[in-house]
Amino acid sequence: MPKANFPAAFPVTRRNVLAAGAVSATAASVGGASVARAQAGPATPPPETLAVAMTINGERRSMEIDTRTTLLDALREHLHLTGTKKGCDHGQCGACTVMVGGRRINSCMTLAVMHEDDSIITIEGLGTPEQPHPLQAAFVKHDGFQCGYCTPGQICSAVAMLAEIKAGVPSHVTDDLLVTPRASETELRERMSGNICRCAAYPNIIAAIAQVAGASA
Numbered sequence: 078m079p080k081a082n083f084p085a086a087f088p089v090t091r092r093n094v095l096a097a098g099a100v101s102a103t104a105a106s107v108g109g110a111s112v113a114r115a116q117a118g119p120a121t122p123p124p125e126t127l128a129v130a131m132t133i134n135g136e137r138r139s140m141e142i143d144t145r146t147t148l149l150d151a152l153r154e155h156l157h158l159t160g161t162k163k164g165c166d167h168g169q170c171g172a173c174t175v176m177v178g179g180r181r182i183n184s185c186m187t188l189a190v191m192h193e194d195d196s197i198i199t200i201e202g203l204g205t206p207e208q209p210h211p212l213q214a215a216f217v218k219h220d221g222f223q224c225g226y227c228t229p230g231q232i233c234s235a236v237a238m239l240a241e242i243k244a245g246v247p248s249h250v251t252d253d254l255l256v257t258p259r260a261s262e263t264e265l266r267e268r269m270s271g272n273i274c275r276c277a278a279y280p281n282i283i284a285a286i287a288q289v290a291g292a293s294a
C-alpha cells in the first residue's frame with residue numbers, strides 16, 4: 078500500500094491529530110449557531126397590552142394588562158384579591174367562581190379584557206369577618222369546609238345559585254318547568270355540581286346552603 082504523503086510542516090503525531098479535530102468541531106458549532114440564528118427569524122414581539130377598567134366589589138379598578146390574562150389572574154396577580162382561588166385553571170373545579178353582573182362564572186375561563194365596565198363580586202365583596210354574608214355565617218355554623226380552598230368559590234356560586242332559583246331558572250333535575258323550582262336537596266346538589274370539594278365536605282355545604290335557602294324562601 079502506498080504511504081500517505083504528508084508535508085513535512087505537518088508531521089502526523091497524536092497531538093496534531095487531536096488539535097485538528099478540535100478546530101474542525103469548533104468551526105462546525107460556530108457555523109451551526111449562525112444557521113440556527115438565521116432560521117429563528119426576528120425576535121418574539123412583546124405581548125399586546127390593553128387598558129381595562131371594571132367595578133370590583135363596588136370599587137372602580139383599572140389595569141394595563143397582557144390581553145391573554147384571565148380574569149382570575151387579573152384578580153389575583155394584578156389586584157391582589159387572592160380570595161378567589163386557582164384550582165384546575167381549566168374550568169373543571171369551580172374554585173375560581175366569581176359573579177359578573179350577578180351571574181356566577183369560572184374566572185379562569187374568561188379573559189380580563191372581555192370585562193370592560195362589568196360589575197364583579199368576589200368573595201372579598203360579600204362580607205367581612207365582623208359582618209359576614211348569611212352564607213358565610215352558615216358555612217361556619219355547619220362546618221361547610223375543611224381545608225377551605227374551595228370555599229370562596231362554593232360561597233360565590235351558592236349566592237348566585239340561590240338567586241337563580243328565586244328567578245325561576247330551571248336545572249337539569251327540575252321536574253315541573255312551569256313553577257318556580259324549590260331549593261330541595263336534589264336541586265342544590267345538582268346546581269352546585271360545578272363546585273368540587275376535594276375534602277368532600279358536601280353534606281355540610283348543602284346543610285349550610287339549605288339553611289340560607291330556607292330562611293330566604
Ligand code: FES
Pocket residue numbers: 162163164165166167168169170171172173174183184185186
Ligand atoms: S380554577 Fe377555574 S374552574 Fe378550576
Ligand code: FES
Pocket residue numbers: 221222223224225226227228273274275276277278
Ligand atoms: S374544603 Fe377542602 S377542598 Fe373543599
